[in-house]
Amino acid sequence: MSAATPPPALDDRCPRCGQPFHCGAQEAHCDCFELKLGEALRQQLAQQYSRCLCIACLRQLQAEQGHAAG
Template identity: 40%
Template sequence: MPEHEIKNCQRCGKTFECKVGNVTHCQCYEVKMTYEETQKMRQEFDDCLCAACMLDLQIKYRKEEMEKKQGI
């Protein structure tokens, strides 16, 4: 498996470098998602997303969870 590869975000189409061989240096490493958030994302997408989309989804998931707890 290569140390890195150029991918297109499955959500927005943006090109980014995926560092699967060195995940701590990958652009996605900065987005700290919970296990539940990661599972939701994997249900919607089957490949890598750019960090911006991951952050956007994290905000969306957390907003949905907050609304659910508040009964909205």
């Protein structure tokens, strides 16, 4: 029986909401890889923030982007 893998450490803080989270972008996989963000939103986020945002904020922005487009 193998031991369960511990969850990744919450080693960063989201610059948008301030919540702690783990960014897996430098690892094999991060939850954000699955999100579809428009190019305009990606550029806006790159200009506004110098670090990664948490998945909750990214999902919220993705939803807002979808409402604005529809």
